[in-house]
Amino acid sequence: DIQMTQSPSSLSASVGDRVTITCRASQSISSYLNWYQQKPGKAPKLLIYAASSLQSGVPSRFSGSGSGTDFTLTISSLQPEDFATYYCQQSYSTPSITFGQGTRLEIK
Amino acid sequence: EVQLVESGGGLVQPGGSLRLSCAASGFTFSSYEMNWVRQAPGKGLEWVSYISSSGSTIYYADSVKGRFTISRDNAKNSLYLQMNSLRAEDTAVYYCAREVGATTAQYYFDYWGQGTLVTVSS
Numbered sequence: 001d002i003q004m005t006q007s008p009s010s011l012s013a014s015v016g017d018r019v020t021i022t023c024r025a026s027q028s029i030s031s032y033l034n035w036y037q038q039k040p041g042k043a044p045k046l047l048i049y050a051a052s053s054l055q056s057g058v059p060s061r062f063s064g065s066g067s068g069t070d071f072t073l074t075i076s077s078l079q080p081e082d083f084a085t086y087y088c089q090q091s092y093s094t095p096s097i098t099f100g101q102g103t104r105l106e107i108k
Numbered sequence: 109e110v111q112l113v114e115s116g117g118g119l120v121q122p123g124g125s126l127r128l129s130c131a132a133s134g135f136t137f138s139s140y141e142m143n144w145v146r147q148a149p150g151k152g153l154e155w156v157s158y159i160s161s162s163g164s165t166i167y168y169a170d171s172v173k174g175r176f177t178i179s180r181d182n183a184k185n186s187l188y189l190q191m192n193s194l195r196a197e198d199t200a201v202y203y204c205a206r207e208v209g210a211t212t213a214q215y216y217f218d219y220w221g222q223g224t225l226v227t228v229s230s
Contacts, residue, residue: 031214032214032215034216034217036153038153042222043220043221043222043223044153044203044220045220046216046217046218049214049216049218050212050214050216053214055218087152089216089217091214091216094215095143095155095158095167095215096155096169097155097215098155099153101152102152
């Protein structure tokens with residue numbers, strides 16, 4: 001199985017900050033990488049697919065980059081509603097997809 | 109509006125069975141691959157099972173293979189997960205998720221249900 005490792009596991013930031021979350025794959029996955037946001041008690045929500053494509057309706061302050069084994073999710077200016085847990089997911093080995101362990105973004 | 113609504117969760121004893129359902133609306137259900145993804149309390153996301161749009165192709169995570177059965181009824185716009193021989197480690201919120209990407213090979217889950225909680229405990 002392809003292992004996905006996110007860093008950091010948790011992060012404290014303030015409204016207006018620029019935040020970057022990293023996801024590393026245990027082998028090359030080309031651009032088969034997606035990002036989800038999950039708020040407590042809610043289902044995950046798709047933010048970014050194919051490493052850098054913004055899902056319809058997602059604010060443009062979210063962006064994704066990377067290919068191969070290293071990927072990043074960037075929030076350009078944190079808003080109060082962005083405090084949540086973020087997961088990366090590889091679809092290279094679909095249907096046996098795997099998720100990262102999550103990054104919890106908290107208010108400083 | 110796309111909607112996925114899970115049901116069927118609850119408390120079950122170890123070794124017991126449970127059948128989850130996912131009712132789909134707002135899209136042509138028969139055109140989409142579907143998945144089940146679960147999340148143990150306080151933990152991350154784990155893919156459980158996949159079924160193709162026609163139901164002819166099915167895959168399972170190793171952790172549930174031989175115990176869980178995914179199926180769908182396109183006439184009823186419904187997805188199912190039959191869970192047998194349940195274990196404490198199967199305790200989780202179970203989400204159904206619509207998969208997109210068959211035409212581009214860039215697969216992702218664009219819509220998720222609200223989840224249904226399965227608790228396996230004596």
